[in-house]
Amino acid sequence: EPEVTQTPSHQVTQMGQEVILRCVPISNHLYFYWYRQILGQKVEFLVSFYNNEISEKSEIFDDQFSVERPDGSNFTLKIRSTKLEDSAMYFCASSFGQSNSGNTIYFGEGSWLTVV
Amino acid sequence: SQQGEEDPQALSIQEGENATMNCSYKTSINNLQWYRQNSGRGLVHLILIRSNEREKHSGRLRVTLDTSKKSSSLLITASRAADTASYFCATPRTGANNLFFGTGTRLTVIP
Numbered sequence: 001e002p003e004v005t006q007t008p009s010h011q012v013t014q015m016g017q018e019v020i021l022r023c024v025p026i027s028n029h030l031y032f033y034w035y036r037q038i039l040g041q042k043v044e045f046l047v048s049f050y051n052n053e054i055s056e057k058s059e060i061f062d063d064q065f066s067v068e069r070p071d072g073s074n075f076t077l078k079i080r081s082t083k084l085e086d087s088a089m090y091f092c093a094s095s096f097g098q099s100n101s102g103n104t105i106y107f108g109e110g111s112w113l114t115v116v
Numbered sequence: 117s118q119q120g121e122e123d124p125q126a127l128s129i130q131e132g133e134n135a136t137m138n139c140s141y142k143t144s145i146n147n148l149q150w151y152r153q154n155s156g157r158g159l160v161h162l163i164l165i166r167s168n169e170r171e172k173h174s175g176r177l178r179v180t181l182d183t184s185k186k187s188s189s190l191l192i193t194a195s196r197a198a199d200t201a202s203y204f205c206a207t208p209r210t211g212a213n214n215l216f217f218g219t220g221t222r223l224t225v226i227p
Contacts, residue, residue, distance in 0.1 A: 031213060033214060042220075043206075043217040045209075045215065048213055048214050056212050056213060056214055058214075091158065091159060093159075098213040099147075099149075099213055099215055100146060100147075100208035100209070100211075100212065100213060101146075102146060102164065102166055104149065104161050104164050105161070105215060106161060107151070107159035107160075107161070108158055109157060109158035110157070110158045
């Protein structure tokens with residue numbers, strides 16, 4: 001069964017450093033997402049991406065965050081200058097169509113980011 | 117807020133018993149999705165139920181949806197130790213293409 005793959009599975013970084021989290025969505029999917037889950041808390045939406053541009057973003061997704069689909073297969077999340085509160089599990093996800101049209105969103109295994 | 121809220125927050129049962137988890141939400145939806153998360157792992161999609169469906173089955177899973185009460189339930193029959201995980205309901209945000217997740221129910225199945 002096709003799956004969303006993420007790398008790295010775990011990254012430890014110094015505060016203020018840039019981090020890039022990578023994802024390979026399911027190949028025929030058209031919508032791509034990043035969510036995050038701070039330890040013990042809810043899964044929160046960050047951003048969605050369609051047709052090579054951001055379609056929606058939450059208030060969490062500030063200027064420190066950016067996304068890119070550089071080569072038609074990878075989908076990346078960059079955090080420019082990490083803060084302690086960025087420590088979380090980051091999930092990449094993809095779907096063929098929109099969730100509000102009844103399409104399933106498939107999630108990857110996540111990337112644990114620890115900022116020290 | 118449109119977020120779903122699961123109930124109970126935690127549930128502990130013996131292997132073989134059935135587990136029922138409930139989800140309530142606040143706004144109109146056209147579908148609701150249930151996910152499982154093993155500790156420290158990714159979100160595994162379990163089932164999607166549309167607003168015009170009242171009940172849906174998948175293996176040992178049974179999901180109901182009552183749009184008049186804005187609630188859904190997930191029933192796992194004949195539970196196994198491997199079912200130990202957190203279970204989340206997620207609803208599409210009105211007019212947007214992303215999901216709101218509830219707080220989750222942490223299920224522990226004791227062998």
